[in-house]
Amino acid sequence: MQSKRTKIKEALINQENVGKEIIVKGWVRTIRGSKFVNFIALNDGSTIDNIQLVVDVANEKAFELCSKISTGACISCTGILVQSQGKGQSFEIQASEIEIYGTADPEIYPLQKKGHTLEFLREIAHLRPRTNTFGAVLRIRHHMAFAIHKFFNDKGFFYLHAPIITGSDAEGAGEMFKVTTLDFNNVPRNEDKTVNFKEDFFGKATNLTVSGQLESELGAMALSQVYTFGPTFRAENSNTTRHLAEFWMIEPEIAFFDIDDNMDLAEEMLKYLISYAIENCKEDLEFLNKMYDNELLARLDFVVNNSFQRLTYTEGVEILKNAGQKFEYPVDWGTDLQSEHERYLVEKHFKKPVILINYPKQIKAFYMKQNEDGKTVRAMDVLFPGIGEIIGGSQREEDYDKLANRMKEMHIPLEEMYWYLDTRKFGTAPHSGFGLGFERLILFVTGMGNIRDVIPFPRTPMNAEF
């Protein structure tokens, strides 16, 4: 039976089906009409467009059946695909037979024909995929995930699966979630009262990963070019439109790449992904452009067709100091740029994506390649309008001694990280990489304003529902 179903997307584009009997299945968006004829807008998620079912309800039986169908119900419909008599759609189905798979009591079904606020939809995240907006976002999200794999595969990268559970707590990218099977009511203790993790599942303290980068580097030191694409966890008490406790990250790592190669790859990748969306998610993007953000499509085009502005942190600081604008936080060489500073550079000064490199070493991670000036490291941040930092990366320090010294300065335990240091001890190589926040990419591509609305089931402080 399933094989006979025609997806609504195909029904709406395949002219050759006109005049033929087809079966469509999906969820009712609206039902309306009069005593003699009812109209059902049906959606099966294959496309944002609904197909209109025309149901003759002149006879008692059909009228009975239709009275059970309401917004949210799931039905199967057999009928002839015909040219529509009405305006608003070119094809419709003259229904001959309808089967109800599941009704949706209109008194309690939360989704209405009317628009809902995004805040309300977050509270019913189990049902929001059935809305136009989330259907569009989820389809785009899929296409972007696929495009990422395609981009790297076409370039000869290998997909490396970094572990989700990590035994290292020295990655230095934020607070971690603990992973344990210990009984909280009876925690084994050492003599000094500290927790005895030798009794735990792995025989040591473990956490959820905050980054796949270090493992990615291990892969790059053998396969030359690899990438990871997986979930990442940060136990920060962040309550913003740009942070999640569980998010997905793409981390390419490439041997023999310097910072310029790294910037080239980041820019090429972002442009590829955005182009891919423009080509493959047209209807969904047009919907989002119409409903939420009238400049979305223009902005996507602009990013694809213009080169990113590249400059050093030092140059950026100079621009900000000469901006003739009051900032809430002062601009000072050596301190990290605030959101308002990044905004100014991207949205006011250059009016295009910006890549900043060569940051002061004291505000960046231990593994970044140290420049000869002794003050800066070869870090790279890609800043996007409205999003801020969409990519953070760097050329890595490949010199064993320099890396080890920096780790000591930053109080990172060398013994625990022996495996990472081994890459520099045995056949070290210059290499670079970066991390792309998947949800931040989706934010930019969809024009949505809150990161909780571009992932199916967001995890944020005090929220792990569904």
Next chain:
RNA sequence: UCCUUGAUAGCUCAGCUGGUUAGAGCACAUGACUGUUAAUCAUGGGGUCCCUGGUUCGAGCCCAGGUCGAGGAGCCA
């Protein structure tokens, strides 16, 4: 975590200077209508005014504490 702001019908919101029985639109129910596009029209049902305490003759409204949401900041992707 800090700052700002909000919570009234299923949803979105109004509610005056503290004063009778808390309203509207949509949704829902019933009916009308021969092709509708968030259909239209008529009628109807629907409320723990977030919680706790206080002030007052009287609190949706004022005060205190709390809970939850949103926006901004920090941390970052």
